[in-house]
Amino acid sequence: MTTTRQPIPGTTIFDGEQAQKGYALNKMCMSFNDAANRAEFTRDEDAYCARYGLDARQREAIRHRNVLELIAAGGNVYYLAKFAGIFGLDVQDIGAQQTGVTKAEFQARLLAEGR
């Protein structure tokens, strides 16, 4: 396992160390490709997380629906997007959450980039 240095501000590089740490979390999120699994998670979140063997930190981050905590716990944004999908949230919702602004403010920032 190699540790990649984290040279880009506000960015966690998803390297071997992160991928190893986040394996159970990302595997659970991968299962959300299936609508039946999304429903099962919604029905009994505790049991679903237990089945995938999330550690305490990952379980808390899932409970908080907090993307930065999920990334710190080894989550990769492509799999986390499937978790967000359960709640009807898109990449602009999670962008707003991670940058501490409302979705409207986040969208306005992007539109401003286009001018």
Next chain:
Amino acid sequence: MADIIGCVTTSHVPAIAKAIARGQQDEPYWKPWFDGFEPVHRWLARAKPDVAVVVYNDHGLNFFLDTLPTFAVGAAPEYRSADEGWNIPTVRPFPGDQPLSWHIINSVVAADFDVTMCQQMVVDHAVCNPMALLWPGGGEWPVRIVPVEINTVQFPFPSAARCYEFGAAIGRAVAAYPEDLRVVVIGTGGLSHQLDGERAGFINKEFDRKFMATLIEDPTWAAQFSTMELMEQAGTQGIELILWLTARATLGAVRQVAATYHVPISNTAAGMMLLEPAA
């Protein structure tokens, strides 16, 4: 002999599928983007490709972290889309071209690109959205496809320089294929964007414009940079520009037929280029 008649590079943002499903192409937010494809549609109607080689990145549909190839090539009779977790509409299956797939696999492995070979493969929005942008309106797909997948999920990613060489090897493979086939190469993803972290929403127009300009006459420019340097300039997901680079490298000298660049589509600086051989 097979000919690569052109190369189309385009963003593949998931929101494009929703906009198509809702018929929003003429709404002010979407119109500049969809209008950019009109010259591509005219070009495709004239050029009539038989096959599309689609260079893309899987986002957690076909591949997971249990077994994650660096380079993978599809050799399936057909490729289906599937639910990626957000209920975006699936599209009709894409027919494959197994003889061409195996020819490309045999050729690139002989050239020391040791690809993973996939006789079953589901394809995500990174294949489906570019195909729907190029050939809108439903009905049968007018081309067969050969998917070429490159890892941009888990470090280490193949370097831009390596991707460029891989693309060149695919180009040589297609050119040596004995059947008379007209092949278009599609590179998907990009341009600058970042979905994760406090840096989410990052866009770099200056870098994107430089990248697009160099892709025409100086295509190895981007290949000089490390993955980390490219992610710093283009955002963590902006690294998808290596898929553009791979597709571009299948051709020698080119001329630009059409291009568009529009900020934003969702969180992304969206770009498209249509290039054809200069000769």
